[in-house]
Each structure stands twice: as structure tokens, then as C-alpha cells.
Amino acid sequence: MSERDGVTGNVDCHVKVLDDSVVERAKRAGLDAIVYAPHFTRLPEIREQAEAYSSDDLLVVPAREVFTGTWHDRKHVLALGLEEPVPDFIPLEAAMAEFERQDATVLAPHPEFLTVSLTEHDVERYADVIDAVEIFNPKHLPSHNRRAREIADRVELPPFTSSYAHLPRTVGVCHTVFDTDIETEADLLAALEDGVGRRVVYENGFRRWSTTATELAHLVYENTWKKGDRLFLSGIEPTHPRHIAYDGRFDDEAVY
Template sequence: MSEGAPSRVDCHVKILNEQVIERAKRAGLDAIVYAPHFTRLPDIREQAARYSSEELLVVPGREVFTGPWHDRKHILAIGLTDPVPDFIPLEATIAEFERQAATVLVPHPEFATVGLTEAHLRQYRETIDAVEVFNPKHLPWNNERARTLATELEIPPFTSSYAHLTGTVGICHTRFDTSVDTAADLRDALEDGIPRRIVHETGFEHARTTATELAHLAYENCWKKTDRFFLSGLEPTHPRHIAYDGRFDDVAVY
């Protein structure tokens, strides 16, 4: 772990381009974790490396959609060595994360139908490294519930913009009391429970971001858009895709 000034990290963004990088820099961020939906790990790594610099570290991550679409649960990993597909059971995903000794984060617990439940958090308590306690998509009671879960289960917290829209980048960050100069530094900070502070906008800016991101969520989750993800088996993160060499065929839910 590097010594030095505290670091400001957005632990989960969904989009990555020049506008995102510039906005992150203006917000004073030191690092962001890039984990887009339905994108294979090699492609995520390539994009992260392309945009990463000494001024702003971009860490590749993978948010996996576990289980069937109608009952999917999201879980985020940093430091995977091998690709993990979507639409395999949660227990199979966790087992794969453990095999690869990945850093495991829980985004938006108990949010809608996609967040891990309290029962899941208790079941996988020893594997989970941090729980998201503020998410701009959340309504106030969602964030309060997330904070309660993290406190009661004694799991370290984190926050992220979870930005699907450029304007959301910078709305919040996790301030670690250590320097984060590399992906390994970030993993150490998360896994070792380094002291941290959750920082986020309030008032109008928070309300505006919540409204725009929720509107985007409604669009993103319409059946016309999501129907394609598990029908052909040719999508990049489908468990039966040739890229996975049949390793997940026995646990694929589609």
C-alpha cells in the first residue's frame, strides 16, 4: 500500500470516454472503477488502460448479473484474472470470485429486485469486502437501509456514482485515508478495511442526479432492450459463448 495523501475514488462507473475522464478530474477524483454491463473482461481492461493516466487511474471491474433475468442479482469484482459470464447462479459466481481471489463489492443492496438481500450478505459475509451505502439512484430510505446493513453486519462501506450518464460522475466518492496509485492499492484499501469517508452531494444536485439516473434506468430495463441478452447465446457475456470454452455450460441459467 502506497503512503501519502488520501485518495478520492468513484468505485463504479458504467461509461468511459473523454467527457467522463474530464469530469472526474474536475471533481478531484484520483481513481474510478470502470465496470460496464454485458462487456467481457478483456475489453474492459483494454478500455481502462486506454484512459488511465498518472492523473486519473482507471481500474477495470466486472459487475456480474447472476441468476435469471427476472430475478437477477448484481455483484461487482475487481482483480479478476479470468472472465466470468452473466446469468449463472449467485453461488457459482461467488465461487468463481473466491477461486480467483478477487475483491468483492456489493452494489446497491436490496435495491429493487437486483440488489443482494440481507440473507445474501450474511451468507457471503466472509467473501464480501465492502457494501455500497450511497448510490445516486437510491431514494433516501434505500441509502439508509444500505447503511444499516453495512453497520449491523460490520462490512466496510463504499460509494459510487454508478454513472450511466456523464453528468453523474463526481456526484460522490469514497475518500480512503491512503494513496491509491494502482489497482493493487485500491484492492488493498478495500480488503484491508482502510479508514474511509463517504462523500456525496446533497440537495438539488443530488435530487437532479437521482431523477435523471432513475429515468435512464427505466429506459435501460425496458423489455425491448433486455430481451436480447440471453436468447441467442452469442452475446459477449452469455455463459454459453464460445469465449468461455464450455466452462460454465453446466451452471448456465439460459
């Protein structure tokens, strides 16, 4: 792990991309761990990729950012420590019930951001299930980050940050520093669930604003051309609730 004064763990709590360049960027940024949660990828595959890229120098923790609800009113929820796969496109209530049943570690990414996030009401409603709220995200403008911090403070839930990297260059622009060593997945889950002391660290110069611009441009792409391809051209997604992999468990919950 990184050599630092005191016992701490530097974690990027949510990235969408994973390859050799991502790992190298994470190491150069002094990270001890990253949480890998790509879109529309089933949990077994995520676990396999996370294990392949983990090493003594960088822990890669598998997770799922579940897309609850419909495309026009989807609410993203980040779940770590899942024992069984949970599909996208099921109601928020169903997803939260499944996370609670599995005793998963649940994070609220980018609250109240566009139409892809939990609202303050959602965070309050599920405060006993949610373990932390994201208060800084490179895709956010300053007003979004202020609003997210207000929600975390009002609901009295611990904060976290992530690069939310959809592009490799974004990895390392921000991270969460926990007041405990993070060497294993269990270490990270315990730190998040037990409210271990932490601080949010991020760059605020040219690189940060360049990252914001490029990631927002990528978001536009994802929600126009790529979204159309997902909905109309690609067939059933691997994480669709009616996919054969879920053995019919979520057929009645599917919103599509």
C-alpha cells in the same frame, strides 16, 4: 494525483461509462481513480479500455459487475482484481465460488435495491467473501440508502459509495475517500480488502436530485426497451456463459 492535505485517495468505485468527457468530469471532481465496469462487456475489453483512459492524473480500474441469476431475479455483484473472466447469468453461488477461487475483491453494490441486488441474507451468507457494501447510490431514494447503511453496520462490513454512472453527467456526484494514497490498481484492492479507513462523500442539493431522476429514468429504459432487445433481438451476449469465449467452463451453470 490531486493535491490534498494529508494522504488520501478519492475513488468513484463504480461507473458504467468511459470516454473523454467522463475522464474530464472525474478530474474536475478531484478523483484519483474510477472503477469501470460496463454491462455485458468481457473482461479483456474492459481492461483494454481502462488502460487506454488511465493516466498519471486519473487511474481507471477494470472490473465486472456480474449479473447472477435470471433477468427477473438477478443479483449484481461487483468484482475487482479478476484474473479470468466470469460470465453473467450463472447462479450467485457459482459466481461467488469463482470470485473466491480467484481471490477477487468483491463489493456488494446497491443492496436490496429493486430486483437487481444482494439481499441482507445474501450479504450475511457471503460476508467472508464480500469486502465492502455500498451505502450510498445516486439511484437510491433516502430509504434505500438508510437500508443499505443498516445492512453494512449489521454485518460489520466496510462501506463504499459510487456514482454508478450510466450517464456521463453523473460522474463526480459522490465518491469514497480512503485514508491512503491510491495510485495503482493494487493500492485500491488493498484498501478495500484491508478495511482501510474511509468516508463516503456525496452532494445533497439540486444536482444530486437531478441525477437521481435522470438515472432512474435511464434505469426504466434499460429494463424495458433495451432489456427486450438484449433478450430477444441481439443474439447471445458476449458475457453469456455459453459464449465460445468461456470454453464451455460454465455451460452447466447457465440459467438460460
